Amino acid sequence: MRCVGVFVCVFMVWAGLLSAQGISDAEMERWQALTQRVEAAVDDEDTTSETLDALRLELVSYREQFDEAKDVNATRIASLREQIAQLGDPPTEEDAAPEAEEVAQKRSELEEQLATLLAPVQVTESAYTSADGLIEEIDAELRDRQTEALFEVVGSPLNPVHWATGLEALKNAFSGLWVHVTPDEAEQRAKTLQRKLPVILLSVIIGLVLLFRGRRWSKRFIQQVRNSTSRGLSIWQFVISLMRIVVPFFGLSLLTYAAHQTGYLGDLGEQLIVVIPTWGAVMLGFRWVSEQAFAREEEVALIKLQKSERAEARFLIGGITLFLVIGGILQQIIILDGGDNLTRSVVSFPFNLVIAYGLFRIGRLLRQYNNDTAVDEEGSPRASTINRLVRSLGLASIVVAIAAPLLQAAGYYNASSALLFPTILTLIVLGLVLALQRFGADVYGAITGQGAQAREALVPILIGMALLLMVLPVLALVWGARVSDLTEIWAAFKRGFAVGDSRISPTDFITFAAIFTVGYLATRLTQGVLKTNVLPKTGIDKGGQNAVVSGVGYVGIFLAALAAITGAGIDLSSLAIVAGALSVGIGFGLQNIVSNFVSGIILLIERPISEGDWIEVSNGQMGYVRDISVRSTRIETFDRTDVIVPNADLVSGTVTNYTRGNTLGRLIVQVGVAYGSDTRKVEKILQEIANAHPMALANPAPSVLFLNFGASSLDFEIRIFLRDVNWIMVVKNDVNHEIAKRFMEEGIEIPFAQQDVWLRNPEALRGEPKTNQENNTTKASEAALQDAAKGATPDDSEGEGDR
Incomplete structure (x- = not known):
């Protein structure tokens, strides 16, 4: 107690x-x-x-x-x-002073x-x-x-003992579809039927017309649209093709309404008539997906097979759908009558066997799919994602088509049903995803004006990925997941995940994304206003303007991220230790990137180089600076190629800036004249040429120097300070042309390199006969060479001869 x-x-x-x-x-x-x-x-x-x-x-x-x-x-x-x-x-026992009261x-x-x-x-x-x-x-x-x-085991449908039981149960179930009345009640029902007969007949006639003529009307309508317009044709075809589902479904609903109005359906029949439109919608939907995936026109078909193979696939899907609907209606009748799994297995086995055979044939067709147009580096075809997916689905269909009937024959009815029908529904759902993805691509192509080429763009791929994410819950339900399982996953998703002592939920993430997006757009807008309206009106040079715009961008993005984290209520203090440890590893692994980033900030602040400057880096690359980012700088060389230079090389290396501060520069032109030329006259002519060029500065004035006596010429040098060094090559070209012209007019020779060749025995080239003295000299030389080869000198040989 x-x-x-x-x-x-x-x-x-x-x-x-x-x-x-x-x-x-x-x-x-x-x-x-x-x-x-x-x-x-x-x-x-x-x-x-x-x-x-x-x-x-x-x-x-x-x-x-x-x-x-x-x-x-x-x-x-x-x-x-x-x-x-x-x-x-609070103070501890070791503290001398107590806490204030x-x-x-x-x-x-x-x-x-x-x-x-x-x-x-x-x-x-x-x-x-x-x-x-x-x-x-x-x-x-x-x-x-x-x-x-x-994994419940029921009786095998192949056992003849169970056939009579199943057929008897099915017969009893069918008997419950109709109401059993007395003669007096039958007369009263006949009068009621006679009163409602016009409405019933009208519903039956309209329903039959819509059911059997609706598809032809939709085809004719599509043909008229195709002949009348070409813009957005695929979109209109997709929209109008939905009439093949809507119109027959409406006709089937009218037939169901007419059957209900007769009053002759029993309780079981009334319950069954409610689900018949659903089964009809399933049949129409399956057939529509097959016509989209395996269309008659090759350019419209989603699965590119041969024309005969596409026709076979449509026929097989139609047959599977028909037997699936008939078997499903029979199953529903047995379920409503309270039949057990054994009865359902016996009745459904022939239908499931035919369905499995059709699935096997479709699997073989999908295994033959090959629409690879991309090739690898060696030139061989490269398997695409859609190609691998279709072939994998074909293999899975073949395996299921073999395994499902065997399981049902062994008595595993539930396992067979849980394997066969989800496979068919998965194929249909994926076909629907392909159709919707194609429709989204066509809409995107119509909006952007790309037309059919938009199907190969990135946006349609993203649309397909989004559709796959959307149908994942549907596929989970198809394969046996309960609705409560999905709601539990969604509840866990809404609760978020823990990061340290904080919990980040989808709401926090959306808040973070919204605040950061607003901050990012505000930063870009500010940069645009500064770049186009504010900074051009100041006295800041172009490089300084770019530095200000880049700095505002970095600061704005940092503040936007900080505001987003604060607004979302994310507490990152618990991650400080982890972030510190990661920063050490990142520092070692990304030290070059960090170094380039810091160097980029230094370049933007100190601005030793700016966009438009003509520079030469330590590795010999020369050109104009076109862009300075946080990691690298892009230089455009004189042959119009881009060179990416890491910022760290610009900060730590030697950089020659030819146009920093001003565009003044000096041009040096060297020229040589022949020996014997009047050097004073040459100097005067070169001085006149230098002073006459319009790009030459008067202060400091051009100068001409007589440098030295060369091997083949008297060497002079012209030194000209130019107003704009960017024109150095043009000026040099003009000066050289003028020198050649003036020297020719004045008779001054520009020498070329000369060398004297001395021949020791020119008579050998002329073929003259040798004299006796030359012959004796030649023989003596040959004897001396022979004695040297034997190790004796010519003096030794002569001495021995004297003795």
Whole structure:
């Protein structure tokens, strides 16, 4: 009893605290009762899955309430913690001076208020954790039951013993489609039918016309549009093709309405007639997707196969859809009549066998798909993503088409159904994605004016990726996922993920993106105003203007990121240690990039070079500066090629700036004249040529120097200071032309290199006969060479002869 009393007291305190935060006592009592019912239901094996789903919905509702209650008074709690932090750490036993009485009293009051506000938050967090745990238990139980049902073994449909049972159950089910009435009730129903007969006949006639003529009308309409316009034709074809679904579906709905108005349908028939339009929509939708994927016109088809193969694919999909609808209606009749899985397996096996065969044939067609137009470096075809995807789907279809009938024949009816029909639905959904992606590409092409070429652009690819993300939940449901599983994933996504002590939710991310986008656009707008309107009216040179614009951009982006982080409420203080550790690794791994970045900032601040300057770097590259970024500088050489120079090389290396500050520069032209020329006359002519050029400065005046006596010429040099050094090559060209002209007029020779060649024996070239003395000299020389080869000198040989 004492424990019960303690529990009651704790519960009352808990309820009181939560009540203060907006959760009433009655609500807490219902929560306690719900937890007890959930625990009992989870422990009871006889609890149905529908009951567990209902209890789960209630738990989710309470969990959302607790999640919202956790944030109550969050601002006040943060304020109290900040005030306590401002008081400093309380003194320890080792401290000599005690804490002031006013500070200690204030600290006690703040801590008491904080504890009062934290108590309901902590209790709410505990309740939230409890609700979350119970939801996980229910999900685990439902998944276990789903797995058990998937591998449930029923009788084999190949066993003839089960055929009679299945046919009898199907016969009884069909008998329940019609109402059984007495003769008096039949007469009354006949009168009612006679009164409603005009409406019924009109609905039947219109329904049949729309059902069987709607497709032809849509085809004729498309042909008229194709003949009347060419702009946006693919868009109109796509829109009008939807009539092949809408018009027959409307006709099928009218037929369903007419059958309902007869009054002869029983309870089972009334329930079945409701789902027939749905099955009709499925059949029409499947057929529409097949006509888009395997269209008759090759340029319209999404899957590029041969014409006969596309026709075969359309036929197979039509057959699969027909048997799928018939089998589905029979399955629905058996389910509404309360038939078991054995009956459903026996009845559906022939239909599933035909469907599997059609799926096998489609898989073989998809395996033959080859639309690769790209080639690799060696010239061989390179498999594209769509090509690999289609072939993989073809292989998967073949495997499923073989495995599903075998599983059903072995008695695994649920496993076979969970494998065969989701595969077909997956193929249809992916075909629908391809069709919508093509439609989006055509719309983008019509807007941008690119036409059919827009299908190869980046935007259609992004549209396809977005469509795939959108259909992922649908595919998950097709393959057995429960709606509660998707809602749980969405709830976890909304709660966000933890980063240190902060939790980043999608709302925080959207807030961050919105604030950063606004800041970024404001920065770009400011840069544009400065560049076009403000800075050109100042006395700042072009390089300084670019530096100001770049600096404003960096500062603006930094402030935008800072404002976005602050506005989203992201606390990055807990990541300081991790960021410090990462910065060390980044510093070593990206030191060159960081060095270039810092060098770029230095270049923009000090501006030793500016855009438009003619520079020469230490590696010999010469040209005009065209762009200075934070990492590198782009130089355009005189042969119109771009050279990317890292900023660190410009800061730490030697750079020659020919046009920094002013465009003055000196031109040196060297020229040589022949020996014997009048040097004073040459000097005068060269001086006149230099002074006459319009680009030459008068102060300092051009000068002519007689440098030295060369090997073949008398060397002179003209030195001219130019008004604009950028014209140095043009001026040099003009001066050389003028020198050649004046020297020719004055008879002054410009020599070329000369060399004298001395021949030791010119008679050998003329072929003259040798004299006796020359012959004796030649023989003596030959004898001396022979004695030298034997190791003796000519003197030794002569001495030995004398002795």
